[in-house]
Amino acid sequence: MATAQKRLEQLQEHFRTHNKVREQRQHSSKVHSVRFNCLGTKLASGSNDKSVVIYALSDRLSKEKTFYGHNGPVDQLTWHGFNPDLLATASGDKTVRIWDTRTYKSVSTINTKGENINITWSRDGNTIAVGNKEDLITFIDTKTNKIRAEEKFNFEINEIMWNKTSDQMYLTSGQGSIHVLSYPNLELLNVLKAHPATCICIDFDQSGKYFAVGSADALTSIWDTEELTCLRVLSRLDWPVRTVSFSHDSRLLASASEDHFIDISCIETGERVCEIKLESATFSISFHPKQYLLAYACDDKKDDGRDAGNFKMYGFAD
CATH class of the missing domain: 2.130.10.10 (YVTN repeat-like/Quinoprotein amine dehydrogenase)
Known part of the structure; x- marks a missing residue:
């Protein structure tokens, strides 16, 4: 003690x-969401103004770039688990966007079925999961940037996250x-x-x-x-x-x-x-x-x- x-x-x-x-x-x-990348060299902020701002962090924090493209508020964002340059954003415009901070461009836009409110990137970098207001979770394969699966729940889901080994949600x-x-079977293992x-x-x-x-x-x-x-x-x-x-x-x-x-x-x-x-x-x-x-x-x-x-x-x- x-x-x-x-x-x-x-x-x-x-x-x-x-x-x-x-x-x-x-x-x-x-500002709805702030997150550091895996190295702590960059920070991203997503806002109700539909934009995402990228900052560089060394001895001080300085703005690098503003990303535009979403037509609705950016409610949550998530960085790749080990690639410090890749960022994904979830928006009320029913899309997920993946951004590359090296080129300052959106490398992919994935259309989803509802207004997205939460998002998480698996630790292994292979999958993005995004949830919407109707409690539908969409799983995106980041190798193809295409939807791999969807799962609708009959109860309120507020936030989602992978475990360290990316085999559980x-x-x-x-x-x-x-x-x-x-994951990927989406079988219910436990209810705490x-x-x-x-x-x-x-x-x-x-x-x-x-x-x-x-x-x-x-x-x-x-x-x-x-x-x-x-x-x-x-x-x-x-x-x-x-x-x-x-x-x-x-x-x-x-x-x-x-x-x-x-x-x-x-x-x-x-x-x-x-x-x-x-x-x-x-x-x-x-x-x-x-x-x-x-x-x-x-x-x-x-x-x-x-x-x-x-x-x-x-x-x-x-």
């Missing part, structure tokens, strides 16, 4: 000295459960009764050892992937948990909601490491894959009440 306490204190001290925020305002409307449901499916209210979001750590679930009951649960058992529950938020993200070393978990702060917790103990104070609700967060930097998109407004079109990054030193 003494060792765990010492590690917690070291993490807390790190964020006391690395607590500066940098802001980017490149969109004209609300995890679905968060409106039933307060996590549905685990085999995770929360008494809707399960909203999910994230896996890089090692594949843990996954975390955010729920409408304002709780965040941390699970052991191998045993499918809940290790601990975090309860510092008061509103439905909209987004969660693991740090690169699987030591921290960030959780956010309509509460005006982001909670960063120690996975080992469940205790708070730090609190990022905000002025509005947060709907997308992403830890950097190699360091303690957290990107987050809030529902900030300009002085005239319009969307600020911004996101921020936390974790810089003086």
Whole structure:
């Protein structure tokens, strides 16, 4: 316990000295999704203004390019599991687009049957899964950029994610459960009764050892992937948990909601490491894959009440 306490204190001290925020305002409307690529050299943001902006990250964050092409809001985006230049976006215009940041072009547009709201790229890079408002999940073969399969569910699905080996899919449901499916057979392997209210979001750590679930009951649960058992529950938020993200070393978990702060917790103990104070609700967060930097998109407004079109990054030193 003494060792765990010492590690917690070291993490807390790190964020006391690395607590500066940098802001980017490149969109004209609300930012729905922010994600780092697998190397942490680029970050993408998708917005209600129908655009995607790519940023380069070295000593500082700088804009590289704005992608246009979608005819509806970009609700969620996902990077290739190990190719740092390929990005996929899900839009309400009933399409998925795959972009190459080397050429700054859309290399493929895949038409789907509904307004897309969530998307995930398998860790092996072979498949993109996208879900729409009618709870239909479409599976896209990234070798051909064609639809491989579709699966319609008779319950609410809020977010989807692959496990580390890309042979299972995890679905968060409106039933307060996590549905685990085999892939590519899509057989139901397990139903985890995770929360008494809707399960909203999910994230896996890089090692594949843990996954975390955010729920409408304002709780965040941390699970052991191998045993499918809940290790601990975090309860510092008061509103439905909209987004969660693991740090690169699987030591921290960030959780956010309509509460005006982001909670960063120690996975080992469940205790708070730090609190990022905000002025509005947060709907997308992403830890950097190699360091303690957290990107987050809030529902900030300009002085005239319009969307600020911004996101921020936390974790810089003086």
